[in-house]
Amino acid sequence: MTATDLPFDPDALRAKYRAERDKRVRLDGNEQYLEVAGDYSDFVDDPYIESVLERSPLDDDTEVIVIGGGFGGLLAGARLRDAGISDIRLIEKGGDFGGTWYWNRYPGAMCDVESYVYLPLLEELDYVPTEKYVHAAEILEHSRAIGAHYDLYDNACFQTEVTGMRWDDDEARWIVSTNRGDEMRAKFVVMANGPLHRPKLPGIDGITDYTGHTFHTSRWDYHYTGGGPHGDLTGLRGKRVGIIGTGATAVQCVPHLGESADELYVFQRTPSSIDVRNNRPTDPDWAASLEPGWQTERMQNFNALVSGQPQPVDLVDDGWTDIIGKLLVRIQREGADADLSPEGIAASMELADFEKMEEIRRRAQEIVDDPDTAEALKPWYRQFCKRPCFHDDYLDTFNRPSVSLVDTDGRGIDRITAGGVVANGVEYEVDCIVFATGFEVGTDYSRRAGYEVTGRLGRTLTEKWADGMETLHGIVSHEFPNLFIMSPGQAGFTVSFPHLLGEQATHIAYIIDHALANDVDSVEVEPDAEAAWVQQVIDKSRVSLPFLESCTPGYYNNEGQPEKRAAQNSTYGGGSIEYFQILADWRADGSLPGLQLTR
Known part of the structure; x- marks a missing residue:
C-alpha cells in the first residue's frame, strides 16, 4: 500500500x-x-496504618538486607530463598508488602498489563488471578501471599524508612541507618526501591x-x-x-x-x-488447562510482541499487542514487496x-x-x-x-x-x-530513593553518578561493593516491569549465592568492565533518541528533554530480550566476568 x-x-x-x-x-x-518534603511531607504519610508499630532500634548483623517490599523486593527475596539463603531482612516504609500496590488504593485501581503476565510468581504460588486485569486489592493480597510463601515476613522491618547507607571497609559490611534509629549491618544490600513509589x-x-x-x-x-x-x-x-x-x-x-x-x-x-x-473474569476451564511453564511462556510471548518481534501466536491479544498485529497485517498486504530491513520495519511500524x-x-x-x-x-x-x-x-x-x-x-x-x-x-x-501527578522518575537516584549511599572511597552514589549512571548491567557499580540495584536504568525496558525485576532478581541471587558458597567477602565491579557497559548503553541509546525527541513530554522521555538526560542514564537500547540474554550468557560463563572477588 x-x-x-x-x-x-x-x-x-x-x-x-x-x-x-x-x-x-x-x-x-x-x-x-x-x-514531597518540608511543607509537602504530609503527602507521603501512610494513611493505611492506625498507629506506628513501636520497637527498639536494631544494631544487628544480617547476611542480606533488601530495601523495598514491592515486587522487586519480593522477587529478590524469593530468588534468594530459592538459592538457600535464610538470613534475609526486608525493609519497607509501608505497613506491609506490596510497594506501589500498597500505596495506590485509589478507586478503580487495577493493573493495565494482563494479570496473568503482570503478577509475578503465579506458578510458584499455584495461583491464577480472578480477572484478565485484576484490581488493586487482589494484587496487594498476592504480594502478601508471596511474602508468606517465602517466609519474608520473618525478620522484616515495616514502617521503617532508610535514611542512609555507608560501607565499612574494615568490617566489609554496609551500615544501614533508618528513621527508627537503627544502625543495621549487612554483608549484602539489594536496593529494590522501585521507580514509582515517591x-x-x-x-x-x-x-x-x-x-x-x-x-x-x-x-x-x-x-x-x-x-x-x-x-x-x-x-x-x-x-x-x-x-x-x-x-x-x-x-x-x-x-x-x-x-x-x-x-x-x-x-x-x-x-x-x-x-x-474489555476486562473479563478468568475462565475456570482455561485456568485448569494450564500446563507447567505457562506463565514464563506467556510473559516471553507478550514481551516479544511489545518489543516488535512477531510471534506465531499472540497469547495475550490485547491493546498492547494490537499494534504489532497491525504491523503484521501491513507486511502481509505488501507481500513480496515488503521491506524487512530494520529501516523498512521501522517505517512500517510508524504507519x-x-x-x-x-x-x-x-x-x-x-x-x-x-x-x-x-x-x-x-x-x-x-x-x-x-x-x-x-x-x-x-x-x-x-x-x-x-x-x-x-x-x-x-x-x-x-x-x-x-x-x-x-x-x-x-x-x-x-x-x-x-x-494525580505521578511519581518521581527522572530525578537523581538518591532523591527518588529518599536516602544517600556512601561507598568504599567515601563518595556518595549521587557524586559518582553526577554526570550519568555508571554500572555493569545496571545492577552493580564500582566503589560500591556488595551492593545491588534493581531499576530500569541501563537495563532492558519492559512494558511489564515485574518481568525485568524477575530477571534482575535471578541475576543478583546468582552472584550472592556464588559469593557465600566461596567465602567471598566482597564483590565489586572492575572499572574497565563498568566503562565498557556504560559505552555499550550509550551506543545503543542513540537508536531510540530520535523517537524520544519526537514525543510529547512525559516521564518516558524526561519531560521532552531526552538529550538532557545523559544517554548513559537511559534503558538499554538493545531492548529487554537482548538484555536478558546478556545476563543469561554472563551467568552461563561461570567466571563472573568483570567482577572482582575479595576473600
Whole structure:
C-alpha cells in the first residue's frame, strides 16, 4: 500500500505531532515538579496504618538486607530463598508488602498489563488471578501471599524508612541507618526501591495558598471521600472536586469521582491514549488447562510482541499487542514487496502506529457527545510516547453534565488560589483538589530513593553518578561493593516491569549465592568492565533518541528533554530480550566476568 492509498496523510500527522509536542515542552523539564518534603511531607504519610508499630532500634548483623517490599523486593527475596539463603531482612516504609500496590488504593485501581503476565510468581504460588486485569486489592493480597510463601515476613522491618547507607571497609559490611534509629549491618544490600513509589507534585504558583482539602492519589483519603476501592464515594456528595493530571491513575479514578461529586473538573495538559480494556473474569476451564511453564511462556510471548518481534501466536491479544498485529497485517498486504530491513520495519511500524492512533482518536469522537470535548481528548503522538491507557468508562464520564474537561491546550494550569484552580484565565472554585501527578522518575537516584549511599572511597552514589549512571548491567557499580540495584536504568525496558525485576532478581541471587558458597567477602565491579557497559548503553541509546525527541513530554522521555538526560542514564537500547540474554550468557560463563572477588 502506497502513501497515497492510506486513509491518513503521514506527513500531516508528523507535522501535527511535532506542533503538539513543541507547545508542551518546558525549559524546566523535571524541575517543574515539587519534591514531597518540608511543607509537602504530609503527602507521603501512610494513611493505611492506625498507629506506628513501636520497637527498639536494631544494631544487628544480617547476611542480606533488601530495601523495598514491592515486587522487586519480593522477587529478590524469593530468588534468594530459592538459592538457600535464610538470613534475609526486608525493609519497607509501608505497613506491609506490596510497594506501589500498597500505596495506590485509589478507586478503580487495577493493573493495565494482563494479570496473568503482570503478577509475578503465579506458578510458584499455584495461583491464577480472578480477572484478565485484576484490581488493586487482589494484587496487594498476592504480594502478601508471596511474602508468606517465602517466609519474608520473618525478620522484616515495616514502617521503617532508610535514611542512609555507608560501607565499612574494615568490617566489609554496609551500615544501614533508618528513621527508627537503627544502625543495621549487612554483608549484602539489594536496593529494590522501585521507580514509582515517591509521589511528586506540580510546581504550580500558589499551591500552598489553597485552603481546601488536598491529597495525592497514592495516599487516597477515604476519610474525606467515603467509599472504597470499588467507588461509591458518598463523602463527595455536594462537593466540587478538581483533579490535576490525566495519566493512567486519573483514567482509572475519574469515573468514580464523576459518579459521586456534584461537580468534577478534570484539568488536562495532555490527553492520554484511551483504548478498549474489555476486562473479563478468568475462565475456570482455561485456568485448569494450564500446563507447567505457562506463565514464563506467556510473559516471553507478550514481551516479544511489545518489543516488535512477531510471534506465531499472540497469547495475550490485547491493546498492547494490537499494534504489532497491525504491523503484521501491513507486511502481509505488501507481500513480496515488503521491506524487512530494520529501516523498512521501522517505517512500517510508524504507519501501523498512525493507524492505531487514528483508531484511538476515532473512539474518543464516537463516545464523547460534545464535539469540543471529544477533540480535546484526542491524543496527538505515537502510541508508546506515553504509557497507553485502557479503560471502558473514562471517556463516557465526560458525557455526565456534572463533569467538565478543562483542557489547557498543553500550557498547564495558570495558578492555584485559596479557593480553587485558575486555568485559561478562569478560576474554578473547588472544595478538594486531587493530585494525580505521578511519581518521581527522572530525578537523581538518591532523591527518588529518599536516602544517600556512601561507598568504599567515601563518595556518595549521587557524586559518582553526577554526570550519568555508571554500572555493569545496571545492577552493580564500582566503589560500591556488595551492593545491588534493581531499576530500569541501563537495563532492558519492559512494558511489564515485574518481568525485568524477575530477571534482575535471578541475576543478583546468582552472584550472592556464588559469593557465600566461596567465602567471598566482597564483590565489586572492575572499572574497565563498568566503562565498557556504560559505552555499550550509550551506543545503543542513540537508536531510540530520535523517537524520544519526537514525543510529547512525559516521564518516558524526561519531560521532552531526552538529550538532557545523559544517554548513559537511559534503558538499554538493545531492548529487554537482548538484555536478558546478556545476563543469561554472563551467568552461563561461570567466571563472573568483570567482577572482582575479595576473600
